[in-house]
Amino acid sequence: MTDISRPPRKGQVLVLCAPSGTGKSTLVQKLRKEYSDVGFSISCTTREPREGEAHGREYYFLSTEEFITKRDGGEFAEWAEVHGNFYGTPKKPVEKMLFKGMDILFDIDFQGAMQLMETMPDGIFVFLMPPSYSDLRSRLEGRNTDSAEVISRRLRNAMKEMASAPKFEFWIVNDDLEQAYSELRAIYHAGKNRPCTNPGLLESVLSSWE
Template identity: 80%
Template sequence: MTDIRTPERKGQVLVLCAPSGTGKSTLVKKLREEFPQIGFSISCTTRSPREGEEDGRDYYFLSVDEFNEKLEAGEFAEWADVHGNFYGTPKEPVEKMLYKGMDILFDIDFQGCMQLMETMPDAIFVFLMPPSYADLKSRLEGRNTETEAVINRRLRNAMKEMASAPKFEYWIVNDDLDKAYGELKSIYLAGKNRPCSNPGLLESVLSTWE
């Protein structure tokens, strides 16, 4: 058998976006546990840490002034004002991981996702949705961490985000966690074989014809 030189893979970007309360964080955790080699873009935020969250592991928790300083310096790959708090993805660690050929998982808000569709068009964009409005409302209320006013605001925003679902390549309905995870895993693995993730492969194979 002819020995085909294997060109270096280009890291792919997997972007997962969902209305608040849809179960995105749980799916992200499961994917990272099974594929620990996936790089994860840790976002900066001005909101307060929730119970169990750690600075530098879940988010980089910043003051509004610190966030604005980084924003003005152009340090974010994307950023958004979400429910009255700022979120942003530091650009430098993302660029370093992609340069090394690492895949990167983005767990970001809808606004930031729209920005990445412009700046990273080769990324894989997945929209996670709840099975129903009633289910999402129940999940948000079940957190017992937010006021009724905040929950209603999240539900209004969710309606707007659902209307933009056609902009995404893939849809996953999170009505069954194992099923939803299986679909996300399949999307990630299939993405590794896209031409944009293997830019030198065709040339390498064609070189055997010479």
């Protein structure tokens, strides 16, 4: 069998988006643990850290003034206001990882995903959804981290976010964590074989026909 010279594969952008309480962070953690070479885009936020979160690991926790300064300076690849707090993806780390050919995982809200669809159209955009409204409510209430008012606001926002699902390339229903993760892994691996992540591969194969 003839070996071909495989050109370097481009890094791919994997964007996971979901309503709050759907289990997105858990799936992100599982993927990062299994694939330690996948770059992770750490977002900036103005919200308060939750128990167990650390600055520079889950998020960069900024004051509103610091965030606005960075936003106005064009330092974010995308940004949005969610549940009364600002979130944004620092641009420079993303550019550095893509330059190195690394795959990058984004854990962002749907507003940010809409922006990345415009600036990174070759990205893989996955929408994670709960199996039902009642299930999402139970999950949010079970976290015991938010007031009833905040939970109601998150549920209202979830309805708006669900309406954006048709804009995404892939859907996953998280009614079983292991099944949902298996589907996310399959999507990630399939992305490695897309033409846009393998520039020059077809030409390399065809060159052996000459």
